[in-house]
Amino acid sequence: MEIITADFFQRALAGGLLIGLTAPLIGIFLVLRRLSMIGDTLAHVTIAGVALGFLTGVYPIGMGIIFAVFASFAIEKLRKAYKGYAELSIAVIMAGGVALASLFFTLGMGYNNDVVGYLFGSIYTLDMTDLYVVGAVTVLVAVTVFIFFKELFLLSFEEDAAAVSGLPVKLLNMIITVMTALVISTAIKIVGALLVSALLTIPAACSLIIARSFKQSVVFSVIIAEIAVVAGLVIAGVWNLAPGATIVLLLIAMLILTLVGKRGFTT
Template sequence: MLDILLSDFFQRALIGGVLIGLTAPLIGIFLVLRRLSMIGDTLSHVTIAGVALGFLIEVYPLAAGLVFAVLASFAIEKLRKAYKSYAELSIAIIMSGGVALASLFFTLGMGYNTDVMSYLFGSIYTLDTTDIYMVGGVTIIVIAVVVMFFKEFFLLSFEEDAASVSGLPVKMMNMIITVLTALVVSTAIKIVGALLVSALLTIPVAISLLLARSFRSSIILSVIISEIAVIGGLMLAGVFNLAPGATIVLLLISLLIVTLVGKKGFTT
């Protein structure tokens, strides 16, 4: 156990995991409250397309995935405006496009499919210094923007119409939240994988909403729960030689089940 904790690859994995464990629920709570939980899955699929293209043209895959995710976030907001009464259509359309592009790039670059698979299922133990710097940079941006626009995000999450009437630049705020989500998702996929990244955005928030009594406390609690799952999941994966991303997510689901059972026990 001590050997694992002292190894460089595990320490980098721990740093990356802790950073994503902070930013994912911080953005996730605004998505959940605005009923946009599935946007994480959409952006993760688009990110994989960018990663695949990165391998194909030999550029840093995570950077290519980040660019694709940010572009997709702009497209989602444009489509949401075009289909105001059917906003979920934007998510379905962009997800379909992301899957199609990823499939196309997979076909064009058969030789790197194994590398891309690590982004699908997570490869936290292969994080290098560049990855850590990118995750760290995104973490700083997310925290700074959330602190700066906390009141605006709060109002937007609970009553978008009231926010618009009060003079809040709703379109810009929506765009900022979606772009921040793209940044978090694109940097998280190497840690938990594109197929599981949505869990980090939503499950800690789902647990905190059952336990917290205020919006601020729900944010704090969701971050704490996320960090417990990330650190605990990494420890379990390291000791028992398990898939880290899957272990983190299954631990989150276990915490959710325990919370639901506990709440039912208290209310009956």
């Protein structure tokens, strides 16, 4: 249990708690808008940015954020161009992200082991710079959701009604997509690009089963994510397991228990 008091574990716990707040906070809106797969897309694009960061000697997470934000603008542009096929934008950007990541992997064979940490998560390697970046994104996301909560609520359930009521739908769509890009690009070092979408979607999936209102679903999704992060880090630290994978498996277990409990309660 000595690992829990170690400095690197304390940094990991702080970073995990911050992402445990922002990921489900954004994820609930994505799930309701049927954009769950956008997490995987932006994660792949972020990995391309991280790889380029290692290749050029630029702060990897910073480069990943730049790539993810630009990709979020591209997704919104394509969604407007193909209104009847919104998921097409996600597929196109994901393909581009994977292609760029593969290209940068080929150009920089020497740093590939470092990039692998971003694929599967390397939360124990978080430094103070990483925490400052994650903290800044957390504050930005939390404040944005608080300010535009009612507007995002209406947008998530009925975009056409939001437009008719005079809301700036284009701006709100861009805000939620950019916020998603920021959260994912800062979360990949914590849970990994291959697992980050689980932190966006599974807490929301659990909360939608048990919540009786939208506000409850937001609160429950954050609580569920934080429980999984803390328990996952402790279990992974004590038994020397992969922290990102442990967190995601705990989330899946919580979802299964929620589904079983709900079914048992209703029968």
